[in-house]
Amino acid sequence: MSLHDLNWLVSHTEPKASKMVDQLREHGVDHEELLALMGTIPRHDFVEPAFSHLAYSATPLPIGRNQTISQPLTVARMTEWLLAHSRLGRVLEIGTGSGYQTRILSHFFNKVHTVERLEPLYLQAKSRLSSMGVKNVEYLFGDGQTGWPNKVEMDAVIITAMASKIPLALTDCLKQQGILIMPIDQPSPQIGCWRKEGDRWKCLGTESAYFVPLLEGMEHA
Ligand code: SAH
Numbered sequence: 001m002s003l004h005d006l007n008w009l010v011s012h013t014e015p016k017a018s019k020m021v022d023q024l025r026e027h028g029v030d031h032e033e034l035l036a037l038m039g040t041i042p043r044h045d046f047v048e049p050a051f052s053h054l055a056y057s058a059t060p061l062p063i064g065r066n067q068t069i070s071q072p073l074t075v076a077r078m079t080e081w082l083l084a085h086s087r088l089g090r091v092l093e094i095g096t097g098s099g100y101q102t103r104i105l106s107h108f109f110n111k112v113h114t115v116e117r118l119e120p121l122y123l124q125a126k127s128r129l130s131s132m133g134v135k136n137v138e139y140l141f142g143d144g145q146t147g148w149p150n151k152v153e154m155d156a157v158i159i160t161a162m163a164s165k166i167p168l169a170l171t172d173c174l175k176q177q178g179i180l181i182m183p184i185d186q187p188s189p190q191i192g193c194w195r196k197e198g199d200r201w202k203c204l205g206t207e208s209a210y211f212v213p214l215l216e217g218m219e220h221a
Pocket of ligand 1: 063068095101115143144215
């Protein structure tokens, strides 16, 4: 292989975090701390190794066990909603997956509670984030539809798997004025942000996005 070929290969396969950040800006993401954070988190460490060269592309990618990490813009949008509308105390995430969104939440919230129903992903995300020095996260292997075990009240709930109805346990654990972010498949696949106002929900934004389904029960390794 010539030096020219090698340079081409490096420039086309090297992770491109800065390019990803430029693309996020082009799509209107303007929270500087979030952009800086996403520019430094090694997204290539969160996807299946065979796809690490695509880690900073505008696409969802496999993370193992037939699950996917959302594309960067979707992650950024969900986080921007939280930063704009939520108190940054306690957040519950349903669907730990690779731990990428968890890592971002841990930067902004005092405490992150995260639940994953697939044991291998739960174990992997837990050790990955611990080795990155993340300390303010509590991990749970279980079915997130039943909420967090000891009924702690949350400032925000973020569901990163698509459901057709909202699990009641998840809205119950949300404080008044709390923020719910979840994907819905009606009328078309999208992610939405709502504020709990009494027994009503005020929609604060939606954006088209695709997510893997929210499933019942849990699966051991
Ligand atoms: N936020 C993740 C996205 C992972 S994809 C990331 O940044 O990588 C959605 C995840 O939700 C999958 O790992 C899937 O196993 C999990 N999931 C689906 N239904 C669930 C449930 N009922 N409880 C907990 N996790 C669930």
